């Protein structure tokens with residue numbers, strides 16, 4: 001996944017772009033918890049700060065004041081290429097013969113090997129083992145004097161998923177790949193003559209508008225910014241301090257937004273494709289109740305992400321809705337953590353059953369996905385230990401049969417339980433009394449949008465952007481490029 005933010009404030013606004021970008025990044029913490037970072041330009045120099053850890057750990061108040069400037073980009077990382085090491089944290093930075101650039105990237109490229117062959121000097125030049133480092137180095141090397149011209153030369157050679165915020169000394173450029181796999185939106189911090197208020201905490205004290213690029217609309221809400229529009233697939237939006245944004249199209253749009261953004265990844269208070277994601281997920285629950293009813297006493301979500309679908313399931317089925325699991329809010333999302341061992345330990349740290357609610361009850365438990373099955377198995381066992389008499393699992397998405405190469409870390413098909421097991425075998429593995437998945441038709445009915453606007457590849461194997469035959473295990477393909485440490 002990953003979250004990105006770009007902020008351009010007018011000159012002399014009296015507000016530091018770094019603080020605005022860091023605040024926006026807090027709203028995107030769910031998109032990546034491995035590292036966080038900021039790059040800031042004061043028009044003459046680019047300053048960079050990044051580290052491993054959560055946004056609040058990395059971008060704290062002691063560090064922000066030293067990052068001065070009207071332009072800032074920020075990034076939180078969930079790894080899909082390269083290990084969780086400091087070098088791989090973003091934004092990446094490169095000083096080339098014609099430009100200094102920093103990049104924050106959400107997505108995953110599918111022709112990294114081809115691009116590496118185009119890099120003069122090869123792997124040895126890379127300071128990190130991510131596709132973003134490679135992209136940044138290629139961009140810094142481009143001979144065109146202007147960064148937008150350099151991007152127009154480079155991007156036609158780049159394939160895969162990329163929602164980017166690119167910073168040079170004088171601009172931020174927001175870019176969405178021609179399929180728009182990952183979201184990116186444009187927002188405006190309005191001019192407010194009287195200065196900051198509760199409604200617009202970053203109001204610009206009589207200056208002109210500020211502009212924000214971000215992965216999700218929820219970051220705009222937190223900044224008191226207005227949603228302007230989605231950055232379109234195949235579009236660049238150029239932000240310069242004190243100027244209206246400019247748009248440059250670099251490829252025809254062939255939209256295929258990741259449908260999992262709608263089902264699970266993005267926050268429920270975000271809007272995508274003009275839809276509020278809480279409402280979309282609630283309707284998925286309604287559809288699920290129609291497709292897979294359960295003879296049970298109550299409906300409960302797996303917190304937090306199963307909540308909207310469980311509410312919809314309860315409404316449509318007429319069963320009471322109860323919270324039966326309490327989530328420890330201060331641990332990460334289990335799916336997002338990088339290793340199987342950490343995922344395994346995560347769920348026990350994270351969820352605790354409400355014995356009074358579940359004891360002696362037949363439960364319908366609603367969640368939004370089963371990836372490897374281990375988390376669901378632990379939840380079912382947890383509920384049985386707490387006294388549930390039956391556990392019926394309902395999933396508000398279809399089974400994940402195929403790996404993702406566009407920015408979600410399910411690159412190995414054998415790790416996906418649905419790729420190797422039937423629904424009945426999965427039910428047996430997780431220890432549930434029954435198991436039902438929402439169909440693709442059910443997802444589309446809830447979205448109220450046509451199939452061809454989305455990528456459904458992990459459900460039906462129809463990849464909008466061809467993936468190379470050796471795609472599996474590509475996550476660490478640039479690893480040998482990382483110089484030895486210490």
Ligand code: SF4
Nearest residue numbers: 258259404455457458
């Ligand atoms: S393959 Fe699945 S997770 Fe990946 S972009 Fe497509 S729908 Fe999203």
